[in-house]
Amino acid sequence: MLYLSGNHRLEDIQELIKQCAANDRLGQEKLYRKFYPALFLLCRKFFPEQADALEVLNDGMLKVFRNIGQYRDDKGLFFNWVYTVVRNTALDRLKNVKWNNYVDVEEINVPATDNPLAALELADIYKLLDVLPAATRVICILFYLEGFAINEICARLQLSAGTVKWHLSETRSRLRPVLLKYYSKNQGYSG
Template structure:
């Protein structure tokens, strides 16, 4: 913990070596976060790099009394990924007003991360983002709607698409 606080202090002093060490320390976890949203690894790295640039430029806003540095950096990178998704041209989608099942007992929580990424690769980008936020990050439909600037009905539609596209794959390969 003290090592991270020292790295943060050095980064605030614009020490490039400390910035690189901090980047490398969090790269694995933050890359996996970005892969939740983007199936192209190059795009995931690009978003991670954009997010870490935000971390370094907004480092003075970090308050150690409010929480761990990793949690703050994770949030900054996740928000950078969501901004990238939000700025894409959204295809017109149908809205679905049915209730969406809870995240309890969802099969994704029982799979290894490698399997989850293989499953997510089968989804279109927007549906993948909604699925990741709902099932993997635990966001509510309202929160996803606010973050992606879409109606709750559209978010529900994407969750329905997730279930319809992944159900046959899960039944065939994982639920035997």
């Protein structure tokens, strides 16, 4: 998960929260612009098309503005709350994806500690993710980048464990040739 960087001073955030709670459009715009880069990247992970990512980000921020009174600073950083709201908006949208085209195989074993994306730079990860079909990409992101457990993915996307495991297996098989090409001497990836 991304965290609030040092250039987002706490006083500025508190003032923007107050403005947004008062439905101040300028305050909402400032908050949107302040968090846009990180939140757009989050949405882009799930939606390869820029227009789709932007639409989900806007829907998520609308939820933030409507529910800003529910944020409690004693529960964590404001950015983390906003990030979660936007991520959940993206996941809700993904529930409409056609998942039934995939095999439901319970016996596929996916090692939780073997992350094929762990040694890569963030920019390279986004390029690699573009080779995955949309449904597989979403599950790959949730498992390897967002840290969701298989049972959490099942619950959020209303899928069986076998379907989620199949997508994770598909991730590894589709990324293996790309990763082998990426690492000239097979360094850092055991496939």
